[in-house]
Amino acid sequence: xxxxxxxxxxxxxxxxxxxxxxxxxxxxxxxxxxxxxxxxxxxxxxxxxxxxxxxxxxxxxxxxxxxxxxxxxxxxxxxxxxxxxxxxxxxxxxxxxxxxxxxxxxxxxxxxxxxxxxxxxxxxxxxxxxxxxxxxxxxxxxxxxxxxxxxxxxxxxxx
Amino acid sequence: xxxxxxxxxxxxxxxxxxxxxxxxxxxxxxxxxxxxxxxxxxxxxxxxxxxxxxxxxxxxxxxxxxxxxxxxxxxxxxxxxxxxxxxxxxxxxxxxxxxxxxxxxxxxxxxxxxxxxxxxxxxxxxxxxxxxxxxxxxxxxxxxxxxxxxxxxxxxxxxxxxxxxxxxxxxxxxxxxxxxxxxxxxxxxxxxxxxxxxxxxxxxxxxxxxxxxxxxxxxxxxxxxxxxxxxxxxxxxxxxxxxxxxxxxxxxxxxxxxxxxxxxxxxxxxxxxxxxxxxxxxxxxxxxxxxxxxxxxxxxxxxxxxxxxxxxxxxxxxxxxxxxxxxxxxxxxxxxxxxxxxxxxxxxxxxxxxxxxxxxxxxxxxxxxxxxxxxxxxxxxxxxxxxxxxxxxxxxxxxxxxxxxxxxxxxxxxxxxxxxxxxxxxxxxxxxxxxxxxxxxxxxxxxxxxxxxxxxxxxxxxxxxxxxxxxxxxxxxxxxxxxxxxxxxxxxxxxxxxxxxxxxxxxxxxxxxxxxxxxxxxxxxxxxxxxxxxxxxxxxxxxxxxxxxxxxxxxxxxxxxxxxxxxxxxxxxxxxxxxxxxxxxxxxxxxxxxxxxxxxxxxxxxxxxxxxxxxxxx
Numbered sequence: 001x002x003x004x005x006x007x008x009x010x011x012x013x014x015x016x017x018x019x020x021x022x023x024x025x026x027x028x029x030x031x032x033x034x035x036x037x038x039x040x041x042x043x044x045x046x047x048x049x050x051x052x053x054x055x056x057x058x059x060x061x062x063x064x065x066x067x068x069x070x071x072x073x074x075x076x077x078x079x080x081x082x083x084x085x086x087x088x089x090x091x092x093x094x095x096x097x098x099x100x101x102x103x104x105x106x107x108x109x110x111x112x113x114x115x116x117x118x119x120x121x122x123x124x125x126x127x128x129x130x131x132x133x134x135x136x137x138x139x140x141x142x143x144x145x146x147x148x149x150x151x152x153x154x155x156x157x158x159x
Numbered sequence: 160x161x162x163x164x165x166x167x168x169x170x171x172x173x174x175x176x177x178x179x180x181x182x183x184x185x186x187x188x189x190x191x192x193x194x195x196x197x198x199x200x201x202x203x204x205x206x207x208x209x210x211x212x213x214x215x216x217x218x219x220x221x222x223x224x225x226x227x228x229x230x231x232x233x234x235x236x237x238x239x240x241x242x243x244x245x246x247x248x249x250x251x252x253x254x255x256x257x258x259x260x261x262x263x264x265x266x267x268x269x270x271x272x273x274x275x276x277x278x279x280x281x282x283x284x285x286x287x288x289x290x291x292x293x294x295x296x297x298x299x300x301x302x303x304x305x306x307x308x309x310x311x312x313x314x315x316x317x318x319x320x321x322x323x324x325x326x327x328x329x330x331x332x333x334x335x336x337x338x339x340x341x342x343x344x345x346x347x348x349x350x351x352x353x354x355x356x357x358x359x360x361x362x363x364x365x366x367x368x369x370x371x372x373x374x375x376x377x378x379x380x381x382x383x384x385x386x387x388x389x390x391x392x393x394x395x396x397x398x399x400x401x402x403x404x405x406x407x408x409x410x411x412x413x414x415x416x417x418x419x420x421x422x423x424x425x426x427x428x429x430x431x432x433x434x435x436x437x438x439x440x441x442x443x444x445x446x447x448x449x450x451x452x453x454x455x456x457x458x459x460x461x462x463x464x465x466x467x468x469x470x471x472x473x474x475x476x477x478x479x480x481x482x483x484x485x486x487x488x489x490x491x492x493x494x495x496x497x498x499x500x501x502x503x504x505x506x507x508x509x510x511x512x513x514x515x516x517x518x519x520x521x522x523x524x525x526x527x528x529x530x531x532x533x534x535x536x537x538x539x540x541x542x543x544x545x546x547x548x549x550x551x552x553x554x555x556x557x558x559x560x561x562x563x564x565x566x567x568x569x570x571x572x573x574x575x576x577x578x579x580x581x582x583x584x585x586x587x588x589x590x591x592x593x594x595x596x597x598x599x600x601x602x603x604x605x606x607x608x609x610x611x612x613x614x615x616x617x618x619x620x621x622x623x624x625x626x627x628x629x630x631x632x633x634x635x636x637x638x639x640x641x642x643x644x645x646x647x648x649x650x651x652x653x654x655x656x657x658x659x660x661x662x663x664x665x666x667x668x669x670x671x672x673x674x675x676x677x678x679x680x681x682x683x684x685x686x687x688x689x690x691x692x693x694x695x696x697x698x699x700x701x702x703x704x705x706x707x708x709x710x711x712x713x714x715x716x717x718x719x720x721x722x723x724x725x726x727x728x729x730x731x732x733x734x735x736x737x738x739x740x741x742x743x744x745x746x747x748x749x750x751x752x753x754x755x756x757x758x759x760x761x762x763x764x765x766x767x768x769x770x771x772x773x774x775x776x777x
Binding site: 054 | 693
């Protein structure tokens with residue numbers, strides 16, 4: 001039977017996957033728009049542009065990760081059947097998904113903007129491509145920290 | 160390590176210049192220095208424009224059926240043949256350019272004709288020939304468009320006038336009308352028409368009925384298209400000559416390189432300056448001698464203010480990691496080359512971040528085959544080797560953490576997902592070692608430069624304090640606490656040693672002590688190793704779980720499951736290889752290099768044969 005706690009846990013998983021995924025989609029879109037402009041001028045730069053565009057994609061994957069770990073924890077994945085959580089357990093899992101959801105959303109959009117700037121940098125100076133990648137990867141630090149803390153929180157909740 | 164460079168000066172006769180530049184280009188060891196005045200030789204601009212034409216021709220032929228497979232090896236050309244400018248290539252290039260421009264013109268003309276035919280669409284109902292659309296003895300004729308909403312107003316205004324209106328079709332600008340007005344009232348009618356937004360139509364010249372003219376235009380356009388298609392099939396025939404054009408393009412590029420810098424000159428002689436590796440001076444001398452013995456060639460150490468390019472040289476295992484350093488910035492001349500220290504850490508971190516032995520095996524085999532087939536050179540070659548080494552590391556760490564294609568199987572160490580605290584301790588431990596290595600390199604650099612105070616007060620003091628913290632955590636007893644306090648004291652007392660006065664000195668020391676937060680954030684950065692490894696593992700697990708659910712759904716499910724497994728795991732490998740490379744490199748750039756690296760080195764770009772389409776064999 002699905003208790004309020006279980007429902008809240010589902011809510012947390014949904015929150016994490018959805019927001020982080022939307023963030024990645026938006027980040028990739030911003031970078032992709034910049035990339036299309038650059039490739040229109042010089043099609044040979046496509047490889048470099050694609051690498052830069054792909055970088056904000058990781059937040060969506062991290063969000064999915066946390067969602068999956070939550071689902072694993074409450075038994076929704078695999079045949080055993082969903083566990084019955086107390087309200088507070090469910091609420092704790094819901095909050096545990098917060099850092100990844102919101103952190104993933106906002107950091108991915110921000111990273112998309114830096115990736116777009118990196119794409120313009122590569123267009124003007126193709127040899128400085130590595131610097132563009134490094135600057136874009138700097139933003140990822142906060143997505144990684146969010147992933148870590150969400151993971152530790154989910155791990156620390158005893159079902 | 161950074162190779163010491165020597166500055167070269169060559170005086171020779173202008174008559175020998177071409178041969179000398181060829182010999183130096185074949186040797187490929189000298190980077191010519193641009194002096195302030197323009198030194199490019201005559202003909203350089205023409206070569207550049209020819210090269211552009213050649214590239215255009217190659218693009219044109221590529222889009223018309225030239226063989227363009229990524230797997231084909233580069234065309235091998237012996238050096239002697241490379242010297243002779245390919246006449247066949249030039250001819251083929253001119254032919255291709257001709258065809259391309261002819262096809263473009265034909266297509267343009269065809270498009271114009273078709274748009275003219277389009278514009279006649281509203282007038283198809285006209286039952287008099289186009290050339291008769293003019294006034295007669297007693298009438299004037301207006302041909303044009305009136306917007307639909309203005310029609311009523313116009314009709315009302317002209318109820319009592321001597322005017323006839325013929326409505327034909329509808330065009331984009333409104334109703335197509337032919338208005339015939341009696342000459343006595345034609346000015347009035349013209350005004351009324353204008354008031355109602357009438358626009359005159361410019362019909363294409365033609366004889367005969369509108370329908371006939373449209374048919375003629377369309378046939379013309381078809382003829383042009385047919386001609387264009389014929390030319391295109393002709394282009395397909397010469398597509399096989401693309402190789403010759405490619406060779407020609409490479410020859411032009413090499414010529415352009417040679418003509419770019421001719422040095423400073425007098426009436427009969429010229430002088431070149433350049434940079435050479437100190438161990439290649441003999442080779443350069445031999446190359447020059449092979450052309451002429453009327454020369455003056457000297458090598459000297461760089462003077463104050465002259466900055467040679469940075470050339471890194473390392474043993475075979477470490478050399479590929481120069482590409483990682485090059486992506487960031489070359490080290491400034493005279494500073495330390497970080498490759499040797501960086502390589503093992505990059506190797507380890509990459510493996511920990513990808514952390515799936517199955518993926519590592521697939522990657523190793525794939526890259527091995529790719530390197531045998533494509534034989535990548537230069538920067539791309541080094542990068543491929545870095546990822547190849549990384550994939551070997553992945554197999555090792557995957558086996559340690561028990562990750563095999565997303566499944567958990569006999570970990571040699573422990574499974575990070577089940578014991579995150581242990582994993583974090585491992586990551587932070589390796590990170591601490593990484594940071595300490597960076598600081599030790601800085602200590603070495605400072606001591607070599609003679610700044611003992613700097614080495615002790617800014618680096619060793621922190622190392623002592625960290626050692627103290629470590630002991631406090633590990634061992635019983637007060638030794639840790641005393642070590643930490645000792646280190647902190649040195650920082651406090653000497654951190655602000657630049658300042659005058661005891662108070663400001665202590666405040667300076669306190670501010671230096673505050674830097675501990677930056678060390679802490681550096682250390683925390685290493686947690687990404689855990690996060691990335693986790694990401695790989697969990698995505699693999701997701702793919703496996705979904706595939707398992709699909710397997711139970713009958714034969715269709717089995718097919719979809721297999722496709723999902725192959726596609727999903729491939730996707731996982733690609734995404735995580737990118738992530739592992741970017742983040743392993745990032746840890747080097749920010750945390751490691753931040754301790755000691757000095758950026759700003761220039762690239763060494765010698766005058767050499769740089770071919771895009773062919774491979775010159777000596």
